[in-house]
Amino acid sequence: MRVLAAMSGGVDSAVAAARAVEAGHDVVGVHLALSRMPGTLRTGSRGCCTIEDSMDAQRAANVLGIPYYVWDFSERFKADVVDDFIAEYSAGRTPNPCMRCNERIKFAALLEKALALGFDAVCTGHYATIVTDAAGNRELHRASAWAKDQSYVLGVLTAEQLAHAYFPLGDTPSKQLVREEAGRRGLSVAQKPDSHDICFIPDGDTKGWLAEHVGEAPGDIVDRSGAVVGAHEGAHAYTVGQRRGLRLGTPAPDGRPRFVLEVRPKENTVVVGPKAALATAEIAGSRFTWAGMPPVDPATPFACEVQIRAHADPVPATAVVADGELVITPGQPLDGVAPGQTAVVYVGTRVLGQCTIDRTVSAIPVDA
Missing domain, CATH: 2.40.30.10 (Translation factors)
Structure with a gap:
């Protein structure tokens, strides 16, 4: 089977690629360059697609003895993930950019290109399993280790995408075993920390990033009856369930904390109320x-x-x-x-x- 291994530069995708090679597949490694934003280029970025990551992926591919390429998907990523993120927050919603990346980049744009080039499957380091039923239909299941299970972020995959997905790590009991395997294989990423935060917001300041890209628009904070109890500088900075940073001028009648219950972008208001109303x-x-x-x-x-x-x-x-x-x-x-x-x-x-x-x-x- 011809397999395109998506190599993020982390330990999971490196070991997944190694297992694909060991299984006898014809494997080619590819790293996706997803962002041209300056903040994602510096050392110490906490995202997952930096220049450092591409070099880590290159070193892993060299150890495995497989061809390696970097594909520039930055324009598609900006349109389908970054711009979508901005539009969703502007509309008062709370998006999950990792879901969009899996849906529109890794298992849409990447898979489309892979199939066009004659590959049979795309391999990633996600912790999930694929089961084929008696009728030959493929099903997506949780990984064996629930603590590391990533099936949630793959829930956007369709039947056609599952037909060409390959998750070699799904049956691995723990992440520590993957790190130990990477060490035995001579992969330099064996002890590399996991990526976290939103990759295109490397400093983790989502509120500041949104203020820069969406802009500030002062408005009212109201309770469930519509009474004004405070003010905000931009509704996009608030999410349902938020308690901190509300700076309400009018305390609740019962003296208890209030939480964000709803964001109404058309009215530019944020609705707050008791925790029970969540x-x-x-x-x-x-x-x-x-x-x-x-x-x-x-x-x-x-x-x-x-x-x-x-x-x-x-x-x-x-x-x-x-x-x-x-x-x-x-x-x-x-x-x-x-x-x-x-x-x-x-x-x-x-x-x-x-x-x-x-x-x-x-x-x-x-x-x-």
Whole structure:
């Protein structure tokens, strides 16, 4: 099998490529240059696609004895991930850029180019597994180690993309074993720290970055009744569930802290209220996809589990497709769900599908 190994410069993708070589596949390594922003070029950047990372990937490819290339996807990345991030925040939503990168770059743009060049699969260092059922359909499942499981961020993959995806690390019990394997293989990235934060915001200051790219627009902070209780310099700087940094001029009647419940960009207002009002009884999204075969009858409610963050615990739920939306009702209220987040639906260990959350229904009535 001809395999294109996406090599980020980290230990996971290096070991994944090594395992693909060891399995006897014809492997070519590729590093994606995703950003031309100056901040991502300096030493110490905490993202995942820096100049240093490309050199680490090059060294790993040399050790493995495979061809290596750097592909410039920066324009596509800016349009599909960075600009989308700005647009979502401007619309009062909370996006997940890693989901968009997997959806539109690694398993869309990269896979399209790989297939056009005659490759059979794209290999990555994600911790997830692919299972083929009796009928030959491929299913996406959680990794064997739940502590490192990354199936949530892969929930955007479609059946066609799964058909050409290859995750060699899915059955590995721990990240430490991957590091030890990298050391035995002579890979210099064996003890390289994991990347974190948003790769195109290398200093981690998301609020400052958004202020620079979206601009400041002073407005009101209101309670659930509409009464003004404070002011803000830009609604984009607030997310559902936020408590710190509100600087409210009017204390709550009960003296308890208040949290961001909603961001209304059209009105340029931020709505705050008690923590109890963050409880969400229903979520829904019209932008949904199935990871492999869909339910036999998605218009009939079916039992599942829903996960709304990469490291959140799954919650038992019921889901149904109605009026063009995937509507999910958790068995217990979810805390602090924001439009723009991704809800991934599981059945057992299998990723069934996902939706970008468009709307939420609070478990606490406004007049409560």
